[in-house]
Amino acid sequence: MTIKKISGNITTPLGFKATGLHSGVKKERKDLGLIISEQPASAAAVYTLNAIKAAPLRLTKENIGETGRVQAIIANSGNANACTGPQGDADALTMQEATASLLNIQSNLVAVASTGVIGQPMPMDIIKPAIEKLVPEKDGAEEFSEAILTTDTFAKTTCYEAEIAEKKVTLAGTAKGSGMIKPNMATMLGFLTTDAEIEPQYLQQALSEATDTTFNCITVDGDTSTNDMVIVMANGLARNDSLTPDHPDWPTFTKLIQSACEDLAKLIARDGEGATKLIEVDVQGAISDTEAVQVAKSVVGSSLVKTAVYGTDANWGRIIAAIGYSGASVNPDTIDTSIGHIQMLKDSQPLDFSEEEATAYMEQDTVLITIDLKNGEGSGKAWGCDLTYDYVRINASYRS
Structure with missing residues (x-):
């Protein structure tokens, strides 16, 4: 193939x-x-x-x-x-x-x-x-x-x-x-x-x-x-x-x-109104692929996660909260979370990491958030963008 x-x-x-x-x-x-x-x-x-x-x-x-x-x-x-x-x-x-x-x-x-x-x-x-x-x-x-x-x-x-x-x-x-x-x-x-x-x-x-x-x-x-x-x-x-x-x-x-649709989907997310960054959320270890996508969409759609990415703030608390309210089946004691190559949670417990290194990573135009729920074999991805001041400006004057 x-x-x-x-x-x-x-x-x-x-x-x-x-x-x-x-x-x-x-x-x-x-x-x-x-x-x-x-x-x-x-x-x-x-x-x-x-x-x-x-x-x-x-x-x-x-x-x-x-x-x-x-x-x-x-x-x-x-x-x-x-x-x-x-x-x-x-x-x-x-x-x-x-x-x-x-x-x-x-x-x-x-x-x-x-x-x-x-x-x-x-x-x-x-x-x-x-x-x-x-x-x-x-x-x-x-x-x-x-x-x-x-x-x-x-x-x-x-x-x-x-x-x-x-x-x-x-x-x-x-x-x-x-x-x-x-x-x-x-x-x-x-x-x-x-x-x-x-x-x-x-x-x-x-x-x-x-x-x-x-x-x-x-x-x-x-x-x-x-x-x-x-x-x-x-x-x-x-x-x-x-x-x-x-x-x-x-x-x-x-x-x-599939490849053509994924390319176009990611280009749309990258070109979100006022956006400066593409956000990709990769979820592993869900009970099913459907629930993995459910979690990924919850995280990438969170306004607080989106604004944190815009502000280069490695606020993993917003990520774990979005996982929790996603509606998917999760074990609150087994979740690993990383931003880029920097792991911030292991088994739902915080790890020490360099804030400066995390900020430097989040200044890139693509930010990857990886999540391992360790609750099954399901996997899935979702894409979005950061939320900026320009989004409000564009939509406040859309008809004018």
């Missing part, structure tokens, strides 16, 4: 093109993007568990649920088209139909995704004419990745390849997310492309499993968006034998999608 990370993007897999432009929804930055496959692709997606779901998400979920196929994705930033009533539904449908008309494909093969301010009507007088100007290109991936950003400070992309059934298969992804990040399925928006041959039900299985240990294991601020969605398109142009869980190369494909 050998996979290789390569320099590439969402148009690197065979048969994909993309583009992005500035329509005017946002003041200056690109805000409208398009991905298209040469032929209809198997599709799978995961969606927010927020009870309030945006109109484009509902439309996309319905179409993928009915057909299992997508050939194009139209996405905009700057306006979420959420909580916009019947007009929002009509606007999402208009975006879908305008894109289908542009590309001369069936409208139910177009997925629609939006992100931005909640509760404002979509400016269709701007959006619809802009859709008609989109010209997807093989070298248009960067433009698409820029077009989906909101408060992000950089575009997030990744790309892998592997040999499957003696064919080269490529899988790539791009995502946006910086604030309102505690995905109960995914990021705010994520898009994966692959030239692998795989039926929709098996693609869904692979995506759902990867999501559980990647996008579902990040948090920036504990908020789950109304628009969270990740879509993967598999157009089959690699001409490999169709993949199923019984295929000998199934583990290779699941490793491809």
Whole structure:
């Protein structure tokens, strides 16, 4: 099972093109993007568990649920088209139909995704004419990745390849997310492309499993968006034998999608609004993998842990407290905890350590917290970021 990370993007897999432009929804930055496959692709997606779901998400979920196929994705930033009533539904449908008309494909093969301010009507007088100007290109991936950003400070992309059934298969992804990040399925928006041959039900299985240990294991601020969605398109142009869980190369494909999702998840956590550091929490010795992730998410989501990391304060008391209230089964007398290479607790008892050395370690841009519960064989990870003054500044003026 050998996979290789390569320099590439969402148009690197065979048969994909993309583009992005500035329509005017946002003041200056690109805000409208398009991905298209040469032929209809198997599709799978995961969606927010927020009870309030945006109109484009509902439309996309319905179409993928009915057909299992997508050939194009139209996405905009700057306006979420959420909580916009019947007009929002009509606007999402208009975006879908305008894109289908542009590309001369069936409208139910177009997925629609939006992100931005909640509760404002979509400016269709701007959006619809802009859709008609989109010209997807093989070298248009960067433009698409820029077009989906909101408060992000950089575009997030990744790309892998592997040999499957003696064919080269490529899988790539791009995502946006910086604030309102505690995905109960995914990021705010994520898009994966692959030239692998795989039926929709098996693609869904692979995506759902990867999501559980990647996008579902990040948090920036504990908020789950109304628009969270990740879509993967598999157009089959690699001409490999169709993949199923019984295929000998199934583990290779699941490793491809797992690796791409983990890369994007960590980039989102690193780019948390106002963040200066990525925090990774690695938990061992839990009763199950599920409980290990539960503990890791509790620690990385703690505002007190996040502010301690920002302030380079090796306050292990905040870590042990977050472990205790995680809801997981723990033995309060057997926990080991380290920050970086510096162990601070052994069997829940404090150890002497150099505060100066700990501070120096925590000044790095990635801070690793390791926990051994010594209560079982389960393991898991979660990712997040520090909490800074800039997070408050950014979100205090988000609409202005």
